[in-house]
Structures are given as C-alpha cells and as structure tokens.
Amino acid sequence: MNRGDDMVRARESAAAAKLRSRPRVLLSPVHAVTVILLLVAALALSLTLLAQQTVSSAAVDGETMAAAVSDHPAPQQVGEPSASASASLSTSVPVPTSVPSSTPQSDAPAAPTPSQPAVSPVSPQVSPPVASQAPEPVEDGRVDLNTASAAELDAVKGIGPAIAQRIIDHRRKIGRFTSVDQLLDVPGIGVRTLEKMRGELVVR
Numbered sequence: 001m002n003r004g005d006d007m008v009r010a011r012e013s014a015a016a017a018k019l020r021s022r023p024r025v026l027l028s029p030v031h032a033v034t035v036i037l038l039l040v041a042a043l044a045l046s047l048t049l050l051a052q053q054t055v056s057s058a059a060v061d062g063e064t065m066a067a068a069v070s071d072h073p074a075p076q077q078v079g080e081p082s083a084s085a086s087a088s089l090s091t092s093v094p095v096p097t098s099v100p101s102s103t104p105q106s107d108a109p110a111a112p113t114p115s116q117p118a119v120s121p122v123s124p125q126v127s128p129p130v131a132s133q134a135p136e137p138v139e140d141g142r143v144d145l146n147t148a149s150a151a152e153l154d155a156v157k158g159i160g161p162a163i164a165q166r167i168i169d170h171r172r173k174i175g176r177f178t179s180v181d182q183l184l185d186v187p188g189i190g191v192r193t194l195e196k197m198r199g200e201l202v203v204r
Contacts, residue, residue, distance in 0.1 A: 142202040145177040158197040163188050177203045 143152050145167065153164035163186065170186050171177060180201050183189045 140202070142200055144202055144204050145180065145183070146171065146203060156197050156200050158193050179203055 143156055150161070150164045150168055153159050153167055154161050159167070166186050166188060167183065170182075174182070177183075180198055180203055181194070183194055183197075183201075184191070
C-alpha cells in the first residue's frame, strides 16, 4: 500500500464529508418568505378555530345550565306542605257536615208571644209635580223680529211702514228669523241701515 493510494482515499473521504455537510435542500429568499407566510397563516387559522370551539363550548355549557335550572324544582320551604300532601289530607280527613246541638231540647211547649198590634202601612206622600215654568223673556226695550207687529217695527229708527211690511212678509216666507243679519235679505235694507237699527232689534 503506497502513499499515493492513501492520498486518494483521503481526498475521497474529504469529498464525501463535504457532500454530507452540504444541505440537501436549498431555498431561495423568496421561497423562505413564502414558507414563513404559510406557517403564520396556518397558525392564525388554528388559533381562530380554537377560539370558535371555545365560544361554542361555552354556549353549550350555558344552555345545559339553563335547562338544568328550569328542570330543577324550586326548594320547598320548611313547614309548608306540598300540593300532593295537601290533597291527601283534604281527601283523608272527613269534614263533619252538621254539629250536634250542645243544649238539650226541652219537652215543654214554647211560651206564647204576646200579640203585637197590627201596624197599618204608611203610604208615602207623593208631592204633586211642579209645573216647569218657562223663564220670562227679559224686557230690554228691543223689538223682537219674530213677534213684533208692523207698528212696532215702524217705530224703530230706520224702518218705515213699507220696510216694516216687507219684514213681516219675509218672516212669513222663512218661518222665523234666526239672526238679525237676515234682514239683509229684505229689499230696502242695506248694511248701513242694518247697523243703525241693530241696537234696537233682537231675535228670541
């Protein structure tokens, strides 16, 4: 075994060791960033799923607790009989229908009571109905258009015999006056004339 073979073997072993020390997968910076982003996304997704699972489990626990509370009967107070016990007591305990009289009945006949004098019924006195009296019309010196005669209308300032007759004719035509302003429908009476005589006329 010469020295040249040893050198060749040493070179081969050094080359093999160098090959073993080299990384088998080489990543560029872009690939590395992509892998990191994928790992971060996977981590965020796992955390989101974990949070959703926690919230859903809490909701299920709350519903279970509410159902258990609703199904659990309310605690009965001490000394208060239950409904079933009250029903059994009411059905088992007989209620006496009649109480025997404690005082013995005597065989002696009852003493006759003195006869009371008959009281004649008193008839209520009915007062005679009082006729409702209509209030008397207040006399204020004004002439009522519905009851005044031609002479009374003629005495009003601004009304002559002709207009007084027209007022009476118009009253017969319409039946009765409901307002002094209806005199404007009578021929010969205008607004100014009506204002002059308004204070002396009235409709009752």
